[in-house]
Amino acid sequence: MERTRTVAEAGEAGIIAAIRSAAPSSLNGDDAAVLEATASNSRQVCTTDILVQDRHFSFDYSTPFEVGVKAVSQNFADIQAMGARPTALLLGIATPGDIALETITELARGINDAAMPWGAELVGGDVVKSKDLVLSLTALGELGGPAPALTLDGAGVGHRVIASGPIGYSAAGLDILQHFGSRRAVPQDDEILQELVSWHCAPRLAVGRGTTARAAGASSMTDNSDGLVTDLSAIAERSGVRIDLDRVAIAPDERLLHAAERTGIDPWKWVLTGGEDHTLIGTTDARLPSAYRPIGTVRSLDNEDVNAPFVTIDGVRPTYTSGWESL
Amino acid sequence: MERTRTVAEAGEAGIIAAIRSAAPSSLNGDDAAVLEATASNSRQVCTTDILVQDRHFSFDYSTPFEVGVKAVSQNFADIQAMGARPTALLLGIATPGDIALETITELARGINDAAMPWGAELVGGDVVKSKDLVLSLTALGELGGPAPALTLDGAGVGHRVIASGPIGYSAAGLDILQHFGSRRAVPQDDEILQELVSWHCAPRLAVGRGTTARAAGASSMTDNSDGLVTDLSAIAERSGVRIDLDRVAIAPDERLLHAAERTGIDPWKWVLTGGEDHTLIGTTDARLPSAYRPIGTVRSLDNEDVNAPFVTIDGVRPTYTSGWESL
Numbered sequence: 225m226e227r228t229r230t231v232a233e234a235g236e237a238g239i240i241a242a243i244r245s246a247a248p249s250s251l252n253g254d255d256a257a258v259l260e261a262t263a264s265n266s267r268q269v270c271t272t273d274i275l276v277q278d279r280h281f282s283f284d285y286s287t288p289f290e291v292g293v294k295a296v297s298q299n300f301a302d303i304q305a306m307g308a309r310p311t312a313l314l315l316g317i318a319t320p321g322d323i324a325l326e327t328i329t330e331l332a333r334g335i336n337d338a339a340m341p342w343g344a345e346l347v348g349g350d351v352v353k354s355k356d357l358v359l360s361l362t363a364l365g366e367l368g369g370p371a372p373a374l375t376l377d378g379a380g381v382g383h384r385v386i387a388s389g390p391i392g393y394s395a396a397g398l399d400i401l402q403h404f405g406s407r408r409a410v411p412q413d414d415e416i417l418q419e420l421v422s423w424h425c426a427p428r429l430a431v432g433r434g435t436t437a438r439a440a441g442a443s444s445m446t447d448n449s450d451g452l453v454t455d456l457s458a459i460a461e462r463s464g465v466r467i468d469l470d471r472v473a474i475a476p477d478e479r480l481l482h483a484a485e486r487t488g489i490d491p492w493k494w495v496l497t498g499g500e501d502h503t504l505i506g507t508t509d510a511r512l513p514s515a516y517r518p519i520g521t522v523r524s525l526d527n528e529d530v531n532a533p534f535v536t537i538d539g540v541r542p543t544y545t546s547g548w549e550s551l
Numbered sequence: 552m553e554r555t556r557t558v559a560e561a562g563e564a565g566i567i568a569a570i571r572s573a574a575p576s577s578l579n580g581d582d583a584a585v586l587e588a589t590a591s592n593s594r595q596v597c598t599t600d601i602l603v604q605d606r607h608f609s610f611d612y613s614t615p616f617e618v619g620v621k622a623v624s625q626n627f628a629d630i631q632a633m634g635a636r637p638t639a640l641l642l643g644i645a646t647p648g649d650i651a652l653e654t655i656t657e658l659a660r661g662i663n664d665a666a667m668p669w670g671a672e673l674v675g676g677d678v679v680k681s682k683d684l685v686l687s688l689t690a691l692g693e694l695g696g697p698a699p700a701l702t703l704d705g706a707g708v709g710h711r712v713i714a715s716g717p718i719g720y721s722a723a724g725l726d727i728l729q730h731f732g733s734r735r736a737v738p739q740d741d742e743i744l745q746e747l748v749s750w751h752c753a754p755r756l757a758v759g760r761g762t763t764a765r766a767a768g769a770s771s772m773t774d775n776s777d778g779l780v781t782d783l784s785a786i787a788e789r790s791g792v793r794i795d796l797d798r799v800a801i802a803p804d805e806r807l808l809h810a811a812e813r814t815g816i817d818p819w820k821w822v823l824t825g826g827e828d829h830t831l832i833g834t835t836d837a838r839l840p841s842a843y844r845p846i847g848t849v850r851s852l853d854n855e856d857v858n859a860p861f862v863t864i865d866g867v868r869p870t871y872t873s874g875w876e877s878l
Contacts, residue, residue, distance in 0.1 A: 259595040267587070273677050348599060354603045354606070354685060358681060360601060
């Protein structure tokens with residue numbers, strides 16, 4: 225068997241060649257990438273995330289390909305949460321020299337695979353040496369037409385609270401991995417557990433949900449990255465309102481109930497504090513956008529009480545509220 | 552005296568607040584930043600760099616403010632090298648918890664200070680915890696009008712080779728720091744040495760040189776980031792030509808000769824392999840763009856000899872050729 229080549233052995237040029245082969249783009253390869261011209265009334269949208277090995281991802285649980293997919297999903301969710309369409313990615317890698325070149329190649333392949341359904345490409349990047357493996361992914365997007373972006377501050381009293389994908393799956397997947405101790409130990413024949421684990425390791429966004437919500441006239445939007453209560457609190461605080469969730473609408477579904485039974489963990493913890501599903505959540509005063517469901521109502525904030533919660537469930541403060549703190 | 556607060560003590564929200572205060576932008580603060588609408592025939596340009604402490608910068612030699620300035624200069628040089636105008640920045644920080652919050656604030660202040668002359672702003676970012684201090688800076692820019700970008704592959708035989716700023720100053724500055732052992736030890740009254748050290752720690756780009764060159768019809772462009780020979784070799788290789796530099800035109804100037812005398816180092820090493828000046832270098836078949844000087848001529852490549860040099864000086868292979876390898 226051929227010995228695995230490391231990034232140090234491949235050198236900067238070798239690594240860049242491997243990444244460009246795994247995630248090809250004709251826009252890559254000069255001092256900077258020049259994107260395609262956009263429609264005359266469009267605006268550019270941009271966001272960036274840093275991921276540190278064994279803090280934001282672990283090769284014990286996820287393949288490098290999955291880490292690439294997840295990195296794209298979390299960035300594209302932020303682009304979508306503005307109502308925009310993702311168009312391009314830039315990748316910065318700080319890597320120890322002894323990492324296998326194949327790890328980087330697989331990472332790039334995952335990035336390419338997750339970007340492709342959007343017609344987006346990896347258009348540039350940078351590779352340097354470091355002690356930790358640190359990934360920096362920047363996503364660009366396009367906001368077409370004169371309608372405003374979907375910001376955090378647009379929720380108004382009486383608007384419906386809406387969501388477009390699973391809530392709590394990623395957190396359930398992580399707890400399943402930790403419960404069984406390794407990915408191999410998760411029962412292979414339990415499709416539900418496997419699905420939740422996949423959702424944690426490589427969440428996949430449905431294409432176009434952000435632009436759909438904007439076209440349908442949604443009033444605010446974010447994505448479920450730090451936990452439902454934390455992320456909706458950001459909308460509520462910025463909009464000066466309270467968000468009241470409908471307990472029945474957000475109740476753990478049969479998949480989460482199954483995982484709860486297998487792990488002994490309260491599934492409401494996943495629903496309320498989970499994060500990393502990157503499901504779009506927001507508010508609307510117009511029609512329900514296609515593929516969204518209502519999960520609550522925007523209420524007025526109790527301005528008399530400085531400790532009044534920004535998010536309630538059927539009018540009551542949630543049991544679990546602590547979301548992810550990245551530092 | 553008040554004890555210095557660390558980033559761990561400030562927490563994610565505290566760090567972000569400090570950065571936004573040091574580098575304010577009304578575009579910051581949502582899931583992603585929405586840039587201002589651009590002219591209808593403009594294209595977006597993007598580039599990213601990763602900087603690792605004690606590899607790409609050192610607080611032994613540079614202040615955090617200077618590191619911020621330098622990070623912007625190196626990114627904006629890449630935007631300019633396409634003939635584009637820098638418009639926005641995204642900053643990712645992976646930081647140990649025990650770094651002083653003031654270090655991050657000063658870094659952001661440097662970024663803001665360097666971006667301001669361009670009308671560019673820090674519009675977003677991410678902060679996470681790690682072992683190394685790693686900075687990831689992404690720059691966006693705008694390429695106005697239908698003229699092509701200034702790419703690496705546009706040099707043609709007979710074109711003039713041009714440059715717009717100092718070459719070798721940054722490398723001289725680093726050698727001066729290493730020669731004297733610390734920044735304090737560099738003679739305070741030696742203005743030339745101080746200037747070269749500043750050029751290493753916080754190079755400042757003249758605003759608009761990239762768009763000037765594009766408007767004047769330059770045929771190719773890059774910036775002096777990895778060393779003159781290395782960077783011009785990239786143009787020559789991609790264009791299928793040889794670049795012949797004029798020894799007299801690139802000869803060390805009186806500042807470099809002075810530094811050479813003080814350090815005992817051959818100043819040609821700085822000129823030919825230095826890098827990090829981020830001076831724009833390129834080629835033109837049209838008039839000399841304002842503020843550029845001619846430094847050589849594009850010649851035909853000897854295709855018979857696979858080892859033929861891409862860059863020569865008065866027809867001869869350079870003495871020094873090894874540039875910076877980031878891995």
